[in-house]
Amino acid sequence: MDNKKTVAIVFIVLMVATGIAEDIFQINRDVVWAIIMAAFGIYLFFQGFVSLNRKRLIQNIPTSKISALALGLVEVIGRALRITPKPLKSPYAKADCVFYHYKVEQFVRTQRNAYWQVISEGSSGLPFYVDDKTGKVLVDPNEAKINLETRYISSSPDKKQSIVNPLMVSTRNMKYSESYIMPNENVYVLGTAKKTRDYVTEHQEKIEKRISDWMKNPEKIKEFDATNTGWLDDVEYFNMRQKVVVTVNQEEQEEKQVQVKTDLSGLADVMIGKGEEEKILIISNKSEKEIISNLRGKTFLLIYGGAFLTLAMIIYLFTKQGGK
Numbered sequence: 001m002d003n004k005k006t007v008a009i010v011f012i013v014l015m016v017a018t019g020i021a022e023d024i025f026q027i028n029r030d031v032v033w034a035i036i037m038a039a040f041g042i043y044l045f046f047q048g049f050v051s052l053n054r055k056r057l058i059q060n061i062p063t064s065k066i067s068a069l070a071l072g073l074v075e076v077i078g079r080a081l082r083i084t085p086k087p088l089k090s091p092y093a094k095a096d097c098v099f100y101h102y103k104v105e106q107f108v109r110t111q112r113n114a115y116w117q118v119i120s121e122g123s124s125g126l127p128f129y130v131d132d133k134t135g136k137v138l139v140d141p142n143e144a145k146i147n148l149e150t151r152y153i154s155s156s157p158d159k160k161q162s163i164v165n166p167l168m169v170s171t172r173n174m175k176y177s178e179s180y181i182m183p184n185e186n187v188y189v190l191g192t193a194k195k196t197r198d199y200v201t202e203h204q205e206k207i208e209k210r211i212s213d214w215m216k217n218p219e220k221i222k223e224f225d226a227t228n229t230g231w232l233d234d235v236e237y238f239n240m241r242q243k244v245v246v247t248v249n250q251e252e253q254e255e256k257q258v259q260v261k262t263d264l265s266g267l268a269d270v271m272i273g274k275g276e277e278e279k280i281l282i283i284s285n286k287s288e289k290e291i292i293s294n295l296r297g298k299t300f301l302l303i304y305g306g307a308f309l310t311l312a313m314i315i316y317l318f319t320k321q322g323g324k
Helices: 003-023 029-060 199-215 218-224 234-261 288-322
Strands: 072-081 099-109 114-123 128-131 136-139 145-147 150-154 174-181 186-195 270-273 282-284
Touching: 029 288, 072 136, 136 186, 199 218, 199 234, 218 234
Parallel strands: 136 270, 145 282
Antiparallel strands: 072 128, 072 186, 099 114, 099 174, 128 136, 150 174, 186 270, 186 282
């Protein structure tokens, strides 16, 4: 569950708690809201340290060369390339891309406030390559923290205009926005490099399956039954197994040669995605310097803003209590 959903759920729970506190415990609404805002300030304060740790991680982890990529948490920078024969199209801007993320929002106005409510959000989810000239690796963008600039905002899904300032469409009831990575665009990826295939296990499974198939084939039994007994003794079975190993090895060698000829070598056994231990995956078309700068500002606002909000609410509560 992402932070936005968590905050929304907590906010709804606190709203319900506010009503209960007013009705049952006869607590003043202003006091309840002050307590809620103080708790929210504490949440922001600790989120600031999460942002600080992320900034330090990006600063400290070295950029890896794809040709020498190790398993585990890695940082790569390179050109984004598509894996599909035909270009991927973003749903609203109809732009050629290797990855897109879209959001549909509706302008909602109530008696107390007005806001944009997200009614639909999603991404292409299709893996893409990152090529740093030393090699290329697949990136799985699912569950990634997307840090892309918004390149398309419109009040209608049929319009193909690109609007830089969101205020230009803020008077409309709907807003369609898209972020996307264009082919050959430089991207920054921080995630976990992991094996997508276990070739040792696959090789062994092929051998065992081929032996099982040959044992069911009367012609193969006859081929290795040197004693003409109708079944294979230990030596004959060993000879069959050796023949299977040689056959499978030859087939796999031929497959590798075909892969080289058809340029499928990029579909290797390693992919960068969200890890099970290091649950972080950042994809951005901004430079590492820009990402760190943005995190520095965000960290400052969260830590000091959260601390100020909490302190202000505590002072307000003490002042209100002292005024009674």
